[in-house]
Amino acid sequence: MSDLNKQKIVSSVPQKGFFGHPKGLFTLFFTEFWERFSYYGMRAILVFYMYYEVSEGGLGLDENTALAIMSIYGSLVYMSGIIGGWLADRIFGTSRAIFYGGILIMLGHIALAIPGNIALFFVSMFLIVIGTGLLKPNVSSVVGDIYSPQDNRRDAGFSIFYMGINLGGFLSPLVVGTVGTKVSFHLGFSIAAVGMLLGLLVFVFTKKKNLGLAGTYVPNPLAPNEKKKVFTQIGAGVAVLAILLAVTIPTGILTLNVFVGLVGILGILIPTLYFTVMYRSPKTTDVERSRLIAYIPLFIASVMFWAIQEQGSTILASYADKRTQLEFAGLSISPAWFQSLNPLFIIMLAPVFAWFWVKLGDRQPSVPKKFSFALLFAGLSFLVILLPAYFGGSDSLVNPLWLVLSYFIVVxxxxxxxxxxxxxTTKLAPAAFSAQTMSLWFLSSAAAQAINAQLVKFYSVENEMLYFGTIGGAAIVLSIILFALSPKIQVFMKGVR
Incomplete structure (x- = not known):
């Protein structure tokens, strides 16, 4: 897409109307608020739903199996952004991808709300995985479209948008988590479905007035002579996959452990292929290639960070359920409530960080240095959570304030x-791969959680000090390396800060 077309899109969006930002930020803020309410509400109770006994309303799976499924599910959610980004870039644009994704997510939560067997559970997971892949990266991509590349409000706008994500993430574990753990898991999932419906209504009824042309264009459309070939290949690929599943599952070749291993390989392989394709594409300019090289260490740092942060819904969720005092200060705490801590702290601190970056202006740290600080805090958050076992042993319940401190530091x-x-990502992305580069950003979370599916096997109450200490220490070492390399990375970014 040319700079002229980018400016035409920006000009079509009312530039004042939501806290001094483009009016379209209102639509995107509340669409993502309700989508995240739905997703994080479901996620707050999903791991408990899997490993609680059938008599308690759960599926009765082994706990380690539930933790592995949770990690793989999270990985696939972000991995599916490849599909959503490609469809938006090549076929129907980001706006329609957001709408179709919301429909699928809502249907997935409805499937979870129906009491059934393990087969219905996996059907719901499939719908939510594909739907989130269509919606999430494309909402973020449209946020980038409503600002010109030179607009100093851009980083602050993303911080406000991110605060909306986390406002939904804060409320949903309190609402869905309470209903799910104290009343019925299926009723909790029903509330998540209603949340996604509200997000769809906000998007449909406000996008025309607030977003203008943003999200309506197809950046790199398929040529007429390409369409038949591409659709034939997709159909053949789906047919081959269906045959493979039909053969390997009944024969026991494709087991859960094998599937976890395959997703782990894909979590590393797919981003590598993505970088290679974009770098070698004739549609990528020399400046864009340099920026892609700069993006690689940022991507690696992001994988390390999310490998720690995403364990808040797996290892730390189990830690909250089984290692933490849930009767505290006269309150009976639901283990799902701890899932609200991360978004709560973000809601409190996001405006402060947004103000701080704007206040610093050109004096603020470069992007690589900000990433190195992120890794430092992530490592410290894991070192903090090993201290209770160091001081009190692994056979006593832990004061919940230790978990609160760990969540605060990682935020x-x-x-x-x-x-x-x-x-x-919106600034470093090659023009022909704008939505797909946003999908690549979310692949760092996919890779992290694919790795986590293997890591959770090594966690136990007996070795929790070694587990948290090793991972936390590795993050701190990587943060030091990234900080030292940041001036060189900045050169490759070709003026982007």
């Missing part, structure tokens, strides 16, 4: 990395 890192990474 400091998240605010140095996530909104900054979203903004940097």
């Amino acid at each position: 400091l890192g998240e605010l140095c990395l996530s909104p900054v990474g979203l903004s940097a």
Whole structure:
């Protein structure tokens, strides 16, 4: 897409109307608010639903199996962004991808809300995985479209958008988590479905007035002579996959452990192929190639960060359920409530960080340095959570304030990395691969959780000090290396800060 077309899109969006930002930020803020309410509400109770006994309303799976499924599910959610980004870039644009994705997510939550067997559970997971892949990267991509590349409000706008994500993430574990763990898991999932419906209504009824042309264009459309070939290949690929599943599952070749291993390989292989294709494409300019090289260490740092942060819904969720005092200060705490801590701290601190970056202006740290700070905080958050076992042993319940402190520290890192990474991705992306590069950003979370599916096998109460200490220490070492390399990375970014 040419700079002229980018400016035409920006000009079509009312530039004042939502806290001094483009009016379209209102639509995107509340669409993503309700989508995240739906997703994080479901996620807050999903691992408990899997390993709680059938008599308690769960599926009765082994706990380690449930933790592995949770990690793989999270990986596939972000991996599916490849599909959503490609469809938006080549076929129907980001706006329609958002709408179709929301429909699929809502249907997935409805499937979870129906009491059934393990087969219905996996059907719901498939719908949510594909739907989130269509919606999530494309919402973020449209946020980038409503600002000109030179607009100084851009990073602050992404921080406000990120605060909306986390407002939904804060409320949903309190609402869905309470209903799911104390009343019925299926009723909790029903509330998540209603949340996605509300997000769809906001998007449909406000997009025309607030977003203008943003999201309506197809950046790199299929040529007429390409369409038949591409659709034939897709159909053949789906048919081959269906045959393979039909053969390997009944014969026992494709087991859960094998599937976890395959997703782990794909989590590393797919981003590598993505970087290679974009770098070698004739549609990528020399300046864009240099920026892609700069993006590689940022991507690696993001994988390390999310490998720690995403364990808040697996290892730390189990830690909250089984290692933490849930009767505290006269309150009976639901283990799902701890899932609200991360977004709560982001809501509190995101405006402070947004103000701080704007206040610093050109004096603010470079993107690589912000990423190095994020890794430092992530490592410290894991070192903090090993201290209870060091001081009190592994056979006593832990004061919940230790978990609160760990979540708080990792949030400091998240605010140095996530909104900054979203903004940097929109600026470093090759023009012909704008939505797909946003999908690549989310693949760092996919890779992290694919790795986590293997890591959770090594966690136990007996070795929790070694587990948290090794991973936390590795993050701190990587943060030091990234900080030292940041001036060189900045050169490759060709003027992007």
